[in-house]
Amino acid sequence: CMLHCFLFLLVFGRAIHAIARISDEFWFDPVEKGLALRSVNSSRSAYAYVFFSSMFFQHYCWTAVSQPCQKEKQLSLPCKLIIKSVLPVFRCVNVLERNVEKCSIYTNINDHHITFQLLCKHGVVKTYNLTFQECDSLQAVFAKHMCPNILKVHSRLLADIMIHFPTSQEEVTLSVTPMKVCFKSYTEEDTDFSKTMLTEIQLNPDEFDYFQVGVDSEVTFCLKELRGLLAFSEATSVPVSIHFDISGKPIAFSIEDMVLEASFILATLSDVEKETASQQPPGFSQRQESNGAAVPSKKPQWNGNTRNTASAKPASPLAKQEIRSIPRAMKEDTMGTEGTAMTEAEARAVLEGAAAETHHQKVRRLQWLSYSKYCIFQFHSLFFGAVSCKEKDAISHTFHSLATASDTEEDFGNVPSSQV
Amino acid sequence: MRFRAKIVDLACLNHFSRVINTIAKLAKTCTLRLTVSKLYFILADKVANGGVSLWCELCQGNFFDEFQMEGVAAEHNEIYLELVPENLSRALKTAQSAKAVKIKLTNKHCPCLRVAVELPSISSSSRIVTHDIPVGVIPRRLWNDFREPSVPDFDVSIYLPVLKTMKSVVERMKNLSNSIVIEANLSGEMNLKIETDLVSVTTHFKDLGNPPWASEDGCQSSAQDRDLESMAEARIDIKKLQQLLAGQQVNPTKALCNIVSKRIVHFILLHEDVSLQYFIPALA
Numbered sequence: 001c002m003l004h005c006f007l008f009l010l011v012f013g014r015a016i017h018a019i020a021r022i023s024d025e026f027w028f029d030p031v032e033k034g035l036a037l038r039s040v041n042s043s044r045s046a047y048a049y050v051f052f053s054s055m056f057f058q059h060y061c062w063t064a065v066s067q068p069c070q071k072e073k074q075l076s077l078p079c080k081l082i083i084k085s086v087l088p089v090f091r092c093v094n095v096l097e098r099n100v101e102k103c104s105i106y107t108n109i110n111d112h113h114i115t116f117q118l119l120c121k122h123g124v125v126k127t128y129n130l131t132f133q134e135c136d137s138l139q140a141v142f143a144k145h146m147c148p149n150i151l152k153v154h155s156r157l158l159a160d161i162m163i164h165f166p167t168s169q170e171e172v173t174l175s176v177t178p179m180k181v182c183f184k185s186y187t188e189e190d191t192d193f194s195k196t197m198l199t200e201i202q203l204n205p206d207e208f209d210y211f212q213v214g215v216d217s218e219v220t221f222c223l224k225e226l227r228g229l230l231a232f233s234e235a236t237s238v239p240v241s242i243h244f245d246i247s248g249k250p251i252a253f254s255i256e257d258m259v260l261e262a263s264f265i266l267a268t269l270s271d272v273e274k275e276t277a278s279q280q281p282p283g284f285s286q287r288q289e290s291n292g293a294a295v296p297s298k299k300p301q302w303n304g305n306t307r308n309t310a311s312a313k314p315a316s317p318l319a320k321q322e323i324r325s326i327p328r329a330m331k332e333d334t335m336g337t338e339g340t341a342m343t344e345a346e347a348r349a350v351l352e353g354a355a356a357e358t359h360h361q362k363v364r365r366l367q368w369l370s371y372s373k374y375c376i377f378q379f380h381s382l383f384f385g386a387v388s389c390k391e392k393d394a395i396s397h398t399f400h401s402l403a404t405a406s407d408t409e410e411d412f413g414n415v416p417s418s419q420v
Numbered sequence: 421m422r423f424r425a426k427i428v429d430l431a432c433l434n435h436f437s438r439v440i441n442t443i444a445k446l447a448k449t450c451t452l453r454l455t456v457s458k459l460y461f462i463l464a465d466k467v468a469n470g471g472v473s474l475w476c477e478l479c480q481g482n483f484f485d486e487f488q489m490e491g492v493a494a495e496h497n498e499i500y501l502e503l504v505p506e507n508l509s510r511a512l513k514t515a516q517s518a519k520a521v522k523i524k525l526t527n528k529h530c531p532c533l534r535v536a537v538e539l540p541s542i543s544s545s546s547r548i549v550t551h552d553i554p555v556g557v558i559p560r561r562l563w564n565d566f567r568e569p570s571v572p573d574f575d576v577s578i579y580l581p582v583l584k585t586m587k588s589v590v591e592r593m594k595n596l597s598n599s600i601v602i603e604a605n606l607s608g609e610m611n612l613k614i615e616t617d618l619v620s621v622t623t624h625f626k627d628l629g630n631p632p633w634a635s636e637d638g639c640q641s642s643a644q645d646r647d648l649e650s651m652a653e654a655r656i657d658i659k660k661l662q663q664l665l666a667g668q669q670v671n672p673t674k675a676l677c678n679i680v681s682k683r684i685v686h687f688i689l690l691h692e693d694v695s696l697q698y699f700i701p702a703l704a
C-alpha cells in the first residue's frame with residue numbers, strides 16, 4: 001500500500017504528541033478514506049484514536065494491495081510504530097511549521113517501512129525511515145450515543161479548567177448534576193488530607209456549548225492522559241465533546257470536524273464489589289450492568305500509567321482472547337454493543353503487566369476493548385538521514401533505501417546506518 | 421479560632437502573590453502568624469534549615485479588603501499556622517484575573533486554609549476555584565519559638581548594591597564555589613569573594629552608603645570607633661544568598677545588610693508595605 005500525503009504539521013504533530021501520552025507505540029492505519037492513528041496503553045485503560053480524512057492532506061494517495069495472507073475483510077494492513085521513533089520527526093512542532101515546507105509520508109508494505117520526509121527550507125531534506133511491525137487491527141467498541149451525559153465545550157475552556165490542577169495531579173473527578181458541574185482532585189478513603197492540597201472547580205452549565213445530564217454521576221479519570229488531547233484540540237480549535245455515564249463506565253473526549261476526528265476514551269474508576277461495601281464512599285457505588293461485560297470480582301488494581309515496557313513481545317495470554325469479527329467501519333463509535341467479557345487469562349495479564357495496588361481494591365479498566373492477537377515480523381530500527389539536494393518531486397518516488405547522505409547532521413552521528 | 425479575609429483589588433492580589441512567591445522560594449515550610457493588624461511569615465532558625473531564619477511582616481490593611489480574625493483566646497488574639505508556602509503560591513498563580521479571592525480557615529478533614537478564587541466567566545454566575553491547603557495549627561506553648569529576631573550587634577551595616585546586579589554576580593559565582601564571603605566596611609565598600617583551588621573571584625562594589633542606625637542607649641559607640649576602612653566579613657552558603665536574591669520579584673525600596681564578623685549576615689529588604697528580614701549564619 002502506498003500512501004503519499006502532505007499535511008498541516010502543527011495539527012499532525014500535536015496528534016502524535018497526544019497519542020504519545022497514552023502509550024509508547026501506536027497503530028498507523030491508512031485506509032481509503034484517510035489515515036487512522038490508534039493507541040492503547042499497557043493497562044488498557046486508555047485508548048486514543050485520531051482519524052485524518054484524505055481531505056486533511058494536500059495530497060493523499062492510497063492503493064490497495066492484495067496480500068495472500070490477509071483476511072478477506074482487510075484491504076490494507078495496519079502497522080504498528082514505536083512513538084519514540086516518530087516523535088523526533090515532530091519534535092518542535094512550532095518550529096517545524098516555520099522551517100518545513102512539505103512533509104510526506106510513504107509506506108511500503110513489502111519492505112516494512114514507513115518514510116516521513118520533511119522538505120525544509122534551503123533545500124534541506126530530512127528523511128526518517130521507520131520500520132514497523134505488522135499487526136492486526138485495534139478497535140475500540142464504545143457506544144458514545146448511548147451515554148446519558150454529554151457535555152460540549154470549547155477546548156480553551158477545558159484547558160482553562162485543567163490549568164488549576166498541578167501538573168503532577170494524576171486523577172481528577174468530574175461530578176455532574178443537572179444544575180452544576182464540578183472538576184476536583186481525586187481523593188479516596190485513605191488520602192492523607194493533611195499532606196495533600198485539594199483543588200475544586202465549580203462551573204455553571206451555562207458555560208458549556210451543550211449540556212445534557214441524564215444521570216447524576218461522579219467519574220474519575222486520568223488527567224495526564226487527557227492533557228495530550230487538550231493540546232491537540234487547541235491546535236485544531238474544534239470544540240470537545242465529553243460523553244460519559246456513571247462511574248466505572250468509560251468517558252470519551254472527542255473532537256470532530258470536516259477533515260479530522262479524534263477520540264480519547266479513558267476508563268473511569270469503579271469500586272470492585274466486595275466485602276467492604278460499607279466503607280465505600282458514596283460517589284463510587286458500583287452498579288454493574290448485566291450485559292455480559294461481567295467483571296470477575298476481586299480483580300485487582302491497576303496502574304493506569306504504566307507505559308509499554310516490553311515493546312516487542314505481546315503478553316501471551318492476550319492471544320487467547322476470542323477475536324470478534326468487527327466490520328471495518330470508519331466511525332468506530334457507532335458500534336452497537338458495549339462490552340467484551342475479559343477472560344481470566346486476560347485478567348492475569350493485566351495483573352502481570354501492571355503494578356498492583358492491592359490495598360486499594362479499585363479497578364479502572366476498559367472492559368469493552370477488543371484486542372486481537374498480533375504477530376511481529378521483525379525488530380525495528382530507526383534510520384535518520386539528511387540529504388542535501390534540491391527539492392525532489394516527491395510524488396514519483398518510492399523509497400526502498402536511503403541514499404548516502406553527503407553531509408549528515410551531527411545529531412544523527414551515533415545512529416547505526418542499517419540498511420533496509 | 422477563626423480567620424477569613426478577602427482581596428478584591430487586582431493590584432493588591434498581584435502584590436500579595438509576589439510576596440508569597442518570594443517566601444515560597446526561601447522556605448519549604450514556614451509559619452504564618454496572624455494578628456489583627458498584621459501577617460507574618462516566619463522561619464525559625466533550626467538546624468534543618470541550615471540555620472537561616474526569616475521574618476516577613478505585612479500590614480493586612482494594605483492587601484485585604486476584609487480581614488477578620490479571632491485568635492486562640494482573648495488575651496492571645498493571634499493564630500500561628502504551619503504551612504507550605506508553595507501551595508499558597510500555586511493557588512494564587514491562576515488567580516491573576518480574579519474578581520475576588522477569599523481565604524478562610526476551615527477544618528473539614530483537617531485544618532486547612534481554603535482559598536476560593538472567583539473567576540469571571542461567560543455565564544451569569546462566576547467560576548469558582550477552591551483550593552484547600554492543609555495547615556498545622558501551632559499550639560500556644562510553642563509560640564515562643566517564633567519571636568521576632570532582634571537586630572544583631574553588627575560590625576558593619578551597608579546598603580546592598582542593585583539587587584539585579586548582585587544576583588547575576590552571585591549566580592555566576594555559584595557555579596564555581598559552594599560558599600561566598602561577603603565583606604563590607606563603613607566607607608560604603610562591599611566585596612563578594614569566592615576562592616577555590618583553581619580560581620578566586622572578587623567583585624568590588626563601592627559608594628554603596630552606610631545606613632545610619634540610631635543608637636538606643638549610646639552603645640553604638642563601639643561601631644563609631646570602628647576604622648572606616650576595616651572590613652567585616654562572613655563566609656556564608658552561596659545557595660542561601662542566591663535564593664534570597666532570586667526570590668525578589670520587585671526592587672525593594674531599601675535593601676541593606678548587617679554583618680557580624682564571622683558570625684552572621686542579616687539582610688533587611690523593605691518595600692512600601694512589606695518588610696523582609698533574612699539571617700544567614702556564617703559557615704564554620
